[in-house]
Amino acid sequence: MSRTVSTTPAAPRTPLRRARDGWLDHLRVERGRSEHTLQAYRRDTDRYLSFLHGAGVREPEEVREKHVTDFLAHLRRGDDEHRPLAATSAARAVVAVRGLHRFLAAEGEVPADPSQEVQPPAPPRRLPKALPVDAVERLLQAASVGDTPAALRDRALLEVLYGCGARVSEAIALDLDDLELGRAEDGTGGVVRLFGKGSKERIVPMGRYARDALDAWLVRGRPAMARAGTGTPAVFVNARGGRLSRQSAWTAIKTAAGRAGLKDDISPHTLRHSFATHLLDGGADVRVVQELLGHASVTTTQIYTHVSTQHLREVYAQAHPRARG
Template identity: 65%
Template structure:
């Protein structure tokens, strides 16, 4: 997975040629790191492509600064690059805080790798902090909104209606990512999956597997689809092992699954934006609202760190405050009150 090598335009001066040569030397170290990420950590192709783009920009920046070897990188180089990400000072497009933080994370990971492999004497990025992205709380649907969405998902005739209901029930019932759901094979559904203790095996980021229980609604919808609809879809294809099939008998794509959800949201009268990840957010939020431990939710979602899951606790706390302020008789002062009233004996 090579990083694009900079070319030296015809007529370029010696400085341009030297910068290009510097970048080529640095790229060798980047290729080693990308190979490590692919083989040792099993990152997805999309994640590797993002790392490749981020580090290619960093390499160009270092080469332009006259840095010829990885051991010549200093903390001020890393700091200047992080600043350039936000204002476009390196000649490339300025990034949002979240995109700049992602790129800075790739740079720090590369330097940690170089230090661990003995390719560098220190880590110049260790004290450089990436820009803090704005904290965006996930937007979950209310329980009744999810119920309405799932109710209309299976409306219509033919096998596609049963498939769509099973797909959305699984997304919400298991907190699955859309890629995990459409990536399911028949072998990933346990023989007992349609029984009382049914589970499903999901393959998450970095090819990590986890076992997640299915609720009764998801099991019933999946059983109806597998028994009554999937055989009809299989007849149009070449025997795909995928659980969810399109009308040609091939594996359902993420784009088609997304369109299925959008159509159901429209029929349910949900006007705000709804994505497959909205159902995952709703799954986590509703579990926590029901009293689930955050570490259990972490395991169900497949998060590597509980810190990622804890963002949902903020959503739940906000909901509790809102309910308290609306329903508790002493949560807010009366509109006509000019000061604090004295509690009566009944209080």
């Protein structure tokens, strides 16, 4: 039994549609766009031309900015034939529409580009994924299976990523002179000097767990690996004595996540996200977290406050007498 597939009805063969077909020919012949891309542009602009036809627009020069913005609103709202489009899908359609009008303006077919000021809708910003505290603890424990130099290194690496909120590039770039481990007898953890984006330097406190893991690696693990190298100052080294690579750091985390039974996609940045989220959950000021993360603007850091909203809800539900029926 055959099924009827609903498609956007093709607009009549107006001057606008002929202009659109000329644009697609230009993309195919002169720009070498793939057939898959051309088909997507054709689908998006078919719907756009049908929309313009319904608005009484027949000529390219009749299109105004309002028509483009109204079409964008139409995409997000949907109609009897189409479901509302998400921001990402609507943005793709608007990109096609803008490409068409930019081409017509460049070819002198119209005096100006009516879509020039119309911005595609921004996709919703994905909230960073943070692990629960107990999952982080399982991950860190899983990184130190055995007492081999590699196990000591991987535990120290993960403790620095989580305990200092370091980016993986910052962690593998650490040199011995960037560490101040503090004193074990008074329980202090010391500090670490990180170099972030644009080589911007920041000093980050180091917790006791990170300090102890680094101390174990530097005393019992690194000398065995560094002997194979050429005297590198790198804190984290590989089996050949050279500086640990980003890929090897990722592998260490993936291996530990597998051992810990964590099925979600875990990356070095997951530990950085967890660092920030757990600080805010514990009552840290967002501007302090900004400094610890090395963000140039507090706006970047504030995305983590949305993650912590769930924690606030949980506390409210447990503590407020009118939270539950």
